Amino acid sequence: MASSKTITVEVDDVSYTDNVEPRLLLVQYLRERLGKTGTLIGCDTTNCGACTVHLDGVSVKSCTMFAVQADGHNVTTIEGLARDGKLAPLQQAFHECHALQCGFCTPGMIMQSASLLAENPHPTEKEIRDGLEGNLCRCTGYQNIVAAVQAAADGTVSADSTVSADSDETETAGVA
Amino acid sequence: MIPSAFDYAAPATVAEALGVLADAGDDVKLLAGGQSLIPVMKLRLADPAMVVDLGRIGELSGVRDDGDALLIGAMTTHHQIATDPLIAEHVPLLAKAAATVADPQVRHRGTFGGALVHADPAGDMPAPVLAADATFILAGPNGERRVAAADFFQGYFTTAVDDGEILTHVRVPKYAGWGAHYEKFTRVAQQWSIVAVAAMVRVDGGTIAEVRIGLTNMASTPLRATAVEQALVGAPLTRESIATASAHAAEGTDPASDLNGDAAYRRHLAEVLTKRAVIAAAGL
Numbered sequence: 001m002a003s004s005k006t007i008t009v010e011v012d013d014v015s016y017t018d019n020v021e022p023r024l025l026l027v028q029y030l031r032e033r034l035g036k037t038g039t040l041i042g043c044d045t046t047n048c049g050a051c052t053v054h055l056d057g058v059s060v061k062s063c064t065m066f067a068v069q070a071d072g073h074n075v076t077t078i079e080g081l082a083r084d085g086k087l088a089p090l091q092q093a094f095h096e097c098h099a100l101q102c103g104f105c106t107p108g109m110i111m112q113s114a115s116l117l118a119e120n121p122h123p124t125e126k127e128i129r130d131g132l133e134g135n136l137c138r139c140t141g142y143q144n145i146v147a148a149v150q151a152a153a154d155g156t157v158s159a160d161s162t163v164s165a166d167s168d169e170t171e172t173a174g175v176a
Numbered sequence: 177m178i179p180s181a182f183d184y185a186a187p188a189t190v191a192e193a194l195g196v197l198a199d200a201g202d203d204v205k206l207l208a209g210g211q212s213l214i215p216v217m218k219l220r221l222a223d224p225a226m227v228v229d230l231g232r233i234g235e236l237s238g239v240r241d242d243g244d245a246l247l248i249g250a251m252t253t254h255h256q257i258a259t260d261p262l263i264a265e266h267v268p269l270l271a272k273a274a275a276t277v278a279d280p281q282v283r284h285r286g287t288f289g290g291a292l293v294h295a296d297p298a299g300d301m302p303a304p305v306l307a308a309d310a311t312f313i314l315a316g317p318n319g320e321r322r323v324a325a326a327d328f329f330q331g332y333f334t335t336a337v338d339d340g341e342i343l344t345h346v347r348v349p350k351y352a353g354w355g356a357h358y359e360k361f362t363r364v365a366q367q368w369s370i371v372a373v374a375a376m377v378r379v380d381g382g383t384i385a386e387v388r389i390g391l392t393n394m395a396s397t398p399l400r401a402t403a404v405e406q407a408l409v410g411a412p413l414t415r416e417s418i419a420t421a422s423a424h425a426a427e428g429t430d431p432a433s434d435l436n437g438d439a440a441y442r443r444h445l446a447e448v449l450t451k452r453a454v455i456a457a458a459g460l
Binding site: 003005022023028045046052055059066068069116133134135 | 177178179180181182183184186207210211214215217218219227229231255278279280281282284285365366
C-alpha cells in the first residue's frame with residue numbers, strides 16, 4: 001500500500017504542513033483539505049483551465065499536478081489575490097467589464113490573466129486571446145473577458161475596489 | 177478523477193534516481209512535468225505501482241552553451257524553451273515549436289524531455305529535434321550512452337530509452353545563419369497537431385544551400401522529408417521551386433486515419449504545410 005507523504009506548502013501566504021497520499025491532486029488538496037473552494041474543477045482533463053492557480057508565480061492547472069509536487073513551493077489561488085480588503089485590478093476589471101456570466105470559469109480566467117500580464121504587461125488583443133487558449137468559457141463570454149484583461153493592462157479600472165460582502169452587487173454590475 | 181494508489185519517490189540527483197529505479201521493479205513510471213502522464217493516470221490508462229518524480233533534480237533543468245551545440249536539460253519546461261535567449265539565437269526552431277504546445281499553463285509545467293520520451297506521434301517537439309539532428313544523452317545503470325535522434329524514436333510512444341534509464345539532456349547543434357519555422361495545423365485551440373512541419377533553411381545568395389525538414393504526425397514516429405530536402409538543395413530560392421519540391425512531402429510517410437482527418441488528407445496537409453514552412457523559414 002502506498003504510504004503517505006508529509007508536505008509543506010505555502011498557499012495564499014499561509015504555510016500548511018499535511019500528510020497526503022501521493023495520488024492526491026493539488027486541486028483536491030486546495031479544495032478538500034484547505035477549504036479553498038474558490039479554485040474550481042471543471043473538465044478534470046487539463047482542458048478547461050477552471051482549476052488554474054499560480055505555482056511560484058506562474059499559472060498551472062492544479063488538476064494536473066499532485067499535491068506532493070507542490071512540497072516546498074508557493075501556491076496562490078483566486079482567494080489570495082485581494083489585498084487589504086481591495087480587489088486586485090484584474091478582479092475589479094472583470095467586475096466592471098461584465099466579464100463573467102455564470103462565473104464558473106472566472107477564477108481560472110483571472111489567474112491565467114494575471115500570469116499573462118506578469119509575463120507580458122501590455123499584450124495585444126491577439127496575445128490576450130492566445131494567452132487564454134487554455135481556459136474555456138461555456139457561456140462564450142470571451143469578448144468581455146478580453147476587454148477586462150485589456151482594461152487591467154491599460155490601468156483603466158476604477159480605484160474603488162473595496163471587496164463587498166454584499167454579493168448582489170456583482171449581479172447588477174455592468175447593467176446600469 | 178483519482179488515479180490508482182502508487183508509491184512515490186522524489187530523488188534529488190540523477191544517481192539517486194537511478195538507484196530508486198534499479199530497486200523499483202518493472203511497474204514504475206518516471207514523472208517529469210506530468211502533463212501527459214497525470215491525465216492518463218487519472219483515466220487509469222496507466223496505473224504504475226511506483227512513480228519517481230524527477231522534479232527535484234536541479235541538474236536536469238536549464239539550457240547551457242556547449243561549444244558548437246546547446247545542452248538542454250530534460251526537465252527544462254516548454255515555456256523555458258520558448259523564451260530562452262540561447263535557443264532563440266542558435267536553434268529558434270525549438271522555440272517556435274515549443275510555443276505551439278498545448279496552452280500556457282501546460283507549457284509552464286510540461287517538459288522538453290518528458291515530451292520527447294512520451295513520443296506521442298502528434299506531439300510537437302520530436303520532429304524539430306529530429307530535423308535538428310540532436311543527440312539524446314541517457315543515464316543508466318552502466319553509465320551514460322548517447323543516441324542519435326534518427327535512432328531514438330522507434331514507434332508509437334516508444335523510444336530507445338530502456339528500463340532503468342533516464343533521459344538527462346539533449347544536445348542540439350547550433351544552426352548559425354539558418355532560418356526556421358514550425359507550421360502547425362489544428363482545428364481548435366490547444367489541440368495536438370493534425371499534421372505539422374518543422375523546417376530549417378540556409379540560403380546562400382539566391383540559392384537554397386541546406387535544408388532540414390521534420391514531419392509531425394505523418395507516421396508512428398517523426399520523419400524527415402528526405403525527398404523534399406534532396407529536391408531543394410541547390411534549387412533557386414523561389415516560391416515555385418519550393419512548391420515543386422514540397423509535392424514530395426508525403427513520400428515514405430504512413431499517416432493514420434482518425435476523426436481529425438484520413439490518411440489522404442494528412443498527405444495533402446504535409447505537402448501544403450511543407451511549402452508554407454519552407455517559405456517562412458527562408459524568409460520569402
